[in-house]
Amino acid sequence: MSQQNINISLDKTTAVVCEKCGNETFAEGTLLRKASRFLTGTSQDALIPIPLFYCTKCGHTNEEFLPIQLKDKTE
Numbered sequence: 001m002s003q004q005n006i007n008i009s010l011d012k013t014t015a016v017v018c019e020k021c022g023n024e025t026f027a028e029g030t031l032l033r034k035a036s037r038f039l040t041g042t043s044q045d046a047l048i049p050i051p052l053f054y055c056t057k058c059g060h061t062n063e064e065f066l067p068i069q070l071k072d073k074t075e
Contacts, residue, residue, distance in 0.1 A: 016062070023057035031070075 015024050031050040040046045050070075054061045063071050 018055035018058060018060050019062045020060040021055060021058045023055050025056045026053040027056050028052070029054050029061075 016026070017024050018026075029052060031052055033048045033050060035046045035048055037043060037045050050067060052061055052065045054065075
C-alpha cells in the first residue's frame, strides 16, 4: 500500500483498526528477513529490513500491512 499526496478531508476516510483488539493507534516497526549469501551472491548473509505497522495496545500486525509473500506466516 503506497501513500500519495492527495487532498482528502479526514471525515471522508475510515479508521484502520487492529484486527485483534480494535485499537486505532499503530507504531512503525521493522521486520527483518535474512537472505543467504548463496542467494545474494555476496560473501555474507544479508539482512532485509521490511517496514510495517503494529498495534500499540497488543502488538498485533494486521495482515494488510504485511508483504504478500509473508501473509499468514507471521504472528
